Amino acid sequence: MRSEAFPLTPMQQAYWLGRQSDYALGGVGLHGYLELTWLHFEPERLRVAWKQLATRHPALRSIVTMRGHSDGRLDDRHGDGDGV
Secondary structure, X not given: OEOOOOOOOXXXXXXXXXXXXXXXXXXXXXXXXXXXXXXXOOHHHHHHHHHHHHHHOHHHHEEEOOOOOEEEEEOOXXXXXXXX
């Protein structure tokens, strides 16, 4: 699937540059850790909500090229339920 290509924001460029090993502390992708506690966790409801969010906001599925640009391609793997 394709969308319109768009330039990265300054923050997206910083994340992208940090993944490159050209810098002393580079070569590491952005990651975070969050721990949540639910009294009544509903995995299926979370999966559906995540799928809806990714469908509604194509930028969450954009693919960034090795040159640091979005070329309009979208990663649509979220639709098959794998990893969600």
